[in-house]
Amino acid sequence: MLYRYLLTRLGEVLLSLWGAMTIVFIAARMLGDPVIMMLPMGASPADIELMRKTLRLDDPLIVQYLQFMWNAARGDFGVSFQFQRPAMDLVLERLPATILLAVSALVIGIVVGGTLGFVAARWRGTILAPIATVLALLGQATPVFWLGIILILAFSTSLGWLPSGGTGSLSHLILPSITLATFTAASVMRLLRSSMIEVVSEDFVRTAWSKGLKPRAVYVWHVMRNALLPVVTMVGILAGELLGGAVITETVFAWPGVGRLVMQGIETKDFAVVQAAAATIAAIYIFVNFIVDLLYLLIDPRIRLTRMGRA
Amino acid sequence: MTDTSTQTPLLQIRDLSVRFRTDRGHVHAVNGVSYDLMPNETLCIVGESGSGKSVHALSILRLLPEPPAEITSGRIHFDGRELLTASRQTMFDLRGNGIGMVFQNPMSSLNPVLTIGRQITEVLRRHMKMDGRAAHVRAVELLDRVRIPDAASRIHSYPHEFSGGQRQRIMIAIAIACNPRLLIADEATTALDVTTQAEIIQLVRELKDEKSMAVIWITHDLGVVAGIADTVQVMYAGAIVERGPVDAIFNDPRSAYTFGLLNSLPDVSDVHGARTRLRQIDGMPPDLHALPAGDPFAPRNPYATERCFLERPPLRQAEDAEPGHLVAAWYDLRKVTRREAVG
Numbered sequence: 345m346l347y348r349y350l351l352t353r354l355g356e357v358l359l360s361l362w363g364a365m366t367i368v369f370i371a372a373r374m375l376g377d378p379v380i381m382m383l384p385m386g387a388s389p390a391d392i393e394l395m396r397k398t399l400r401l402d403d404p405l406i407v408q409y410l411q412f413m414w415n416a417a418r419g420d421f422g423v424s425f426q427f428q429r430p431a432m433d434l435v436l437e438r439l440p441a442t443i444l445l446a447v448s449a450l451v452i453g454i455v456v457g458g459t460l461g462f463v464a465a466r467w468r469g470t471i472l473a474p475i476a477t478v479l480a481l482l483g484q485a486t487p488v489f490w491l492g493i494i495l496i497l498a499f500s501t502s503l504g505w506l507p508s509g510g511t512g513s514l515s516h517l518i519l520p521s522i523t524l525a526t527f528t529a530a531s532v533m534r535l536l537r538s539s540m541i542e543v544v545s546e547d548f549v550r551t552a553w554s555k556g557l558k559p560r561a562v563y564v565w566h567v568m569r570n571a572l573l574p575v576v577t578m579v580g581i582l583a584g585e586l587l588g589g590a591v592i593t594e595t596v597f598a599w600p601g602v603g604r605l606v607m608q609g610i611e612t613k614d615f616a617v618v619q620a621a622a623a624t625i626a627a628i629y630i631f632v633n634f635i636v637d638l639l640y641l642l643i644d645p646r647i648r649l650t651r652m653g654r655a
Numbered sequence: 656m657t658d659t660s661t662q663t664p665l666l667q668i669r670d671l672s673v674r675f676r677t678d679r680g681h682v683h684a685v686n687g688v689s690y691d692l693m694p695n696e697t698l699c700i701v702g703e704s705g706s707g708k709s710v711h712a713l714s715i716l717r718l719l720p721e722p723p724a725e726i727t728s729g730r731i732h733f734d735g736r737e738l739l740t741a742s743r744q745t746m747f748d749l750r751g752n753g754i755g756m757v758f759q760n761p762m763s764s765l766n767p768v769l770t771i772g773r774q775i776t777e778v779l780r781r782h783m784k785m786d787g788r789a790a791h792v793r794a795v796e797l798l799d800r801v802r803i804p805d806a807a808s809r810i811h812s813y814p815h816e817f818s819g820g821q822r823q824r825i826m827i828a829i830a831i832a833c834n835p836r837l838l839i840a841d842e843a844t845t846a847l848d849v850t851t852q853a854e855i856i857q858l859v860r861e862l863k864d865e866k867s868m869a870v871i872w873i874t875h876d877l878g879v880v881a882g883i884a885d886t887v888q889v890m891y892a893g894a895i896v897e898r899g900p901v902d903a904i905f906n907d908p909r910s911a912y913t914f915g916l917l918n919s920l921p922d923v924s925d926v927h928g929a930r931t932r933l934r935q936i937d938g939m940p941p942d943l944h945a946l947p948a949g950d951p952f953a954p955r956n957p958y959a960t961e962r963c964f965l966e967r968p969p970l971r972q973a974e975d976a977e978p979g980h981l982v983a984a985w986y987d988l989r990k991v992t993r994r995e996a997v998g
Contacts, residue, residue, distance in 0.1 A: 556750035
């Protein structure tokens with residue numbers, strides 16, 4: 345049962361990857377003639393023609409497509425003209441920095457947001473709940489670039505406690521991950537809170553109270569355990585987005601991640617880099633969703649049954 | 656009282672009133688309910704939706720969300736303790752321990768993401784201070800006792816892997832796990848089919864004798880009552896309208912409401928020798944926002960006297976009836992029904 349389910353899901357993953365790569369291919373062809381954009385202004389028609397030939401852009405579209413797919417399958421998205429190196433190598437070089445930032449932001453976001461959400465639902469009707477709610481609203485409403493700049497002004501420029509940008513040590517990680525975690529924390533808090541408040545009035549929670557369980561047991565094992573299901577879905581989506589590179593945060597803090605590479609690629613019209621990055625981000629996104637699906641199997645026994653039954 | 660012995664009641668409820676705050680004012684769900692429950696007694700509380708039967712039961716365990724619910728008056732004395740003034744800690748220790756409760760909807764009353772073993776051992780570890788292994792062993796015994804087949808392996812299953820009847824058995828296993836002195840079943844068989852219903856009732860009867868528990872069985876189905884009750888208590892508009900030994904209530908009802916309920920039962924034994932259309936009680940239940948000054952049932956009662964509309968009848972011993980057969984009525988139902996039979 346489990347193997348069949350996993351195989352089906354794996355097939356779906358491959359199908360999604362193929363779709364994503366096709367979109368990357370089409371999008372790149374729709375942005376205009378890459379040859380004209382790549383060559384400096386005033387290049388001679390002969391040069392343009394030569395470039396077209398070397399890049400094999402004079403082939404029929406279907407041949408180009410198959411060629412692209414074949415190359416993509418091997419991780420080859422061409423050479424970055426500004427760095428004169430394979431585009432995929434550039435992306436992979438930047439990936440660890442992005443993953444480090446995304447994972448720390450996720451961990452902070454889940455811990456802080458989860459705590460605030462639990463507090464707001466558990467102590468609804470006390471002063472703690474509105475405090476947590478206001479914090480979440482602030483977190484969700486604050487623009488990332490503004491928050492980043494304010495944090496730099498406060499902790500780097502004025503207090504001088506932390507570096508304002510770059511990488512190299514744990515202290516470099518603190519400000520960008522807090523900046524990036526703010527939105528995640530706020531989203532997790534709000535969803536967990538509303539989800540818990542919904543679960544509180546379920547029949548099985550009344551059963552838990554009727555058993556004489558203490559509030560902590562009721563809230564952790566009966567309320568939160570069930571309220572977690574939608575939160576896991578959302579965290580999966582957020583994780584996919586964060587791992588795709590946080591363009592704004594990486595730019596503000598000069599963080600050498602994929603997001604900043606994409607920005608550079610777009611600014612310089614370095615299509616190989618943009619394609620390679622887009623493909624990588626799509627692949628990560630699909631992979632994270634696959635992981636979330638597996639997590640669901642772990643936390644919801646009903647899904648274990650229905651999904652595997654379907655597969 | 657039904658029992659004239661010198662036994663002290665297990666549960667004593669005096670003048671209990673509960674209301675709910677709503678946008679339209681207060682809903683008076685329970686209005687001055689008083690009764691005693693003896694150890695080992697099975698009390699069936701009968702009434703339609705909104706009669707206050709479930710609300711009053713939930714207030715015994717203080718399980719009503721307060722607010723919007725508010726217990727405005729009364730005393731609830733259980734096993735030597737006063738519950739309405741008890742500390743939170745006392746109530747936590749009592750729930751699931753001294754008093755077990757089974758709810759109406761078995762499909763939604765168990766936590767869907769925890770194994771049933773976990774949901775049974777939880778209560779054992781909480782009250783009986785058992786360690787994991789002892790609780791597991793006991794949980795298997797309990798599942799076996801409520802006749803879940805293959806208990807030892809089924810204990811690792813989740814609620815959705817059981818049928819409705821089996822889930823209600825599991826609920827019962829949880830409720831009796833700590834050998835409570837009182838089991839409250841709130842419409843416990845309403846959601847089940849008739850065969851399953853009968854099995855559950857049989858199971859509760861056995862368990863009641865085994866554990867010497869008292870049982871409060873709340874239902875709107877008089878058919879269920881005959882099979883299980885020692886005492887029947889009929890409620891209407893949050894108050895007791897009639898109460899007495901089960902045979903007395905069925906054979907000699909004194910409240911027009913009880914009479915109406917009994918008449919609306921399909922008579923499968925067909926003692927009257929004729930097939931008749933099911934009779935219903937005309938009219939609607941009263942608006943609990945504003946109760947009338949008189950008997951709340953008077954507007955629907957064909958035998959109501961003028962006094963019924965003006966003054967609320969107290970619950971008192973019915974004339975020439977078994978001791979402990981109480982009724983709240985200004986009219987004498989025997990006279991009016993006899994006149995009907997003659998005329």
